[in-house]
Amino acid sequence: MSALDTEAVGLPVGPPVNLSVVIPAFNEELRLGPTLDAVTGYLRDNEGRWGTWEVVVADDGSTDGTGALVTARQDPRIQLVTSPRNRGKGNALRLGVAATRGRRVLVTDADLAAPIEELEQLDKALGEGGSAAIGSRSVPGATIEGRQHRIRELLGRAGNLLIRRIAVPGIRDTQCGFKLFDGDRVREAFAASRLNGWGIDVEVLRHFHRADWRIAEVPVRWSHQPGSKVRTLDYARVLTELARLRARTVRPADLFVTLVFLLMSAALYSGRLFDPNHRYLPDSLQDQNQWEWFFAVTAHNLAHLDNPFFSDLQGFPDGVNLMANTVMLGLTVPFAPLTLLAGPAVSLSVCMALGLAATAVAWYRLIVKRVVRHRPAAFVGASLAAFAPPMISHANAHPNFVILFMIPLIVERALRLCEGTRVGRDGVVLGLMATYQIFLGEEPLLLAALGMLLFAGAYAVARPDVARAAWRPLLKGLAIAGAVCLPLVAYALTWQFAGPQSYKSILHGDNAGNSPLSLLSFAERSLVAGDELRANSLSLNPTEQNAFYGWPLVLVAFAIVVRLWERALVRVLAFTAVGAALLSLGPKIRIPMTDDVYPGPWALLAKMPLFESVIEGRVAMICAPVLGMLLALALERLAATKKIGTQYIGLLGISLALIPLIPAPLKAVERPQTPAFFTDGAWKAYVGRDESLVIVPLPDSGYAEQLHWQVEAGLGFRMPGGYFNGPYGPDRIGIYTASPRYTSNMLRDVRYSGQIPTIGKNWRAQARRDFAFWKAGALVVAPQPNDGALRTAVTELVGHGGKWVDGVWVWDLHKGS
Structure with a gap:
């Protein structure tokens, strides 16, 4: 029998054994003897079951007879390692595990609160492909005898909240002192550990989790033993230790990736980011004006304690149902202080740049956690997920399709539900996440749910065994999520679907699906392969290149699927991508270069509630993260191969597929100056308290610069018309402006054609009715194409000429007919 001190512990001495048992001990003279008797007696009686074995007692600087009790035993299989002073359980375990030779290593406390016979249950779990089997007091099937002091129970539960955040997702009881490990892996994990206290259990399990070594949680019999060495103040010490461990969970590589994503986003928006008040993204069409108005009106409503779901500043007098528009209250509300301080252009610019980077980071975290451990591969996959051509197209104009950081979090939480470990907690968290995403954008959430449904269906076919185990906790968790989410959003959704200015569905054409050629072509903003004419001919507009x-990427993805077909995840991702691509073609699919048209699978969904308002081409955006994950899997496989030729060909193919997708910075131009009439307050002399200012032509989706002028005027006046989603006609079909009137339609035609119709008393009478409906105080014509024709038309309608005031023509209706 030998005794070793700290400095003497190095590599294990002697031939390997089948099982090593490590017992940490500090002043355990009274309890250690019976524990050694039980352990060694059980192993001697079952040598046919366990083979060769050893017991390593790690004495952490005891001052009683603990060491002497061990050395007094005349069995070479019982070994003592000692520390010159007491440093904590973590230090003792690190010494003890380092001295083991076992192919498997059992760690048990000196009080043997879990009977040694429970080793059989752990060994069975380890034999099913695991690297660690931990005894648990918290999973179904566990039994507990006796109770701790109430204060210890409360402190233990409080500490467990932090422990669960740091350790392995889904593990309920990390601190049970009865664990069986694969020998080589546990020696590696303890060698890499740094904590000296109880936090060592969490640190080691976290090492296993990050290395993707499977951990099983096994129910055991447990009895609380008297004589615990854990003092009340020790809880504070271990929580401090765990907090330090939590601070170290962020790897430098992850921080570097976050910085790179921020730089990528800043480069994309560089044309507007550094001077947002005076720069405009022309490919946003009129959407930048609209979104700046959304940010401004939310801040205005909050500052004036007005209803955040409604405004009559546009579309006067009917107003705008803001909840029925994508106002993104989840961002416009928290960004309201910045909006009030620096203006909506700054808020929108900062929000989109940070939101795009945050989305990339969220996809990166999901891929690292669930798909690959190789961080460079995860970076490439997340880059494609967040910066794919469809996302770059929407980055011009649609924050709701750029700021998607909640979607990967929702996907990851749904996957946790499938594990069935903390269904209640995960269901509540998922419900809160879905609530927040609803206030960021409902259409992305709907598309994400569609993508997850495709994935789940394919996975159920590829892995029916996993599906059978997952469907009950998943459905239970989704029910809990719904129970949490629905009450929180019920009022907002009631306002959206049944409140003032609500509508049924949005008109966007009979078929807004993608052409099959658009899946294979290059986007307008491709740095090396962009073709503006071709891209626009295959899409609705520059903001909808979906x-x-x-x-090249399609070919590479096909090659990856063929090469890695044996992996169920690859087959499932392939089905998800193909399914989303087919759905994105719309209800009618026209075969390129022919007149043949066939029904598309989207026809099954096109008339369903919610889906009827979706621009079906956007479904192809689901393919971006899916293709990113396939690339990550391929890159991880290439990194692991030792065949240089295979690596070269694989990396070359992936590079050639990705280079054409690198986007050029978004186009930005100098913003036209706002007429002084709006910025210096001259408009105030023409608009009464309950009146509107009619800016000719009335703003709509084709020309909405008037929204910017209204924002520059501090949202001080109301105006008819606008660029928003509102109802039209008795069926309340959604359109992208206010319900048109005869006079607004005529003035719009004059603006675009320069042709003035014959204006007689009928037109003038109609104009008076429309002016009265709008409660117009004055009409304004600013310099613009065909403004001469507009001035003539307005003069004939009003019956008197206009006045030039601070850069615009004004007709004061208080003086006229």
């Missing part, structure tokens, strides 16, 4: 992944 596919454009390029034929």
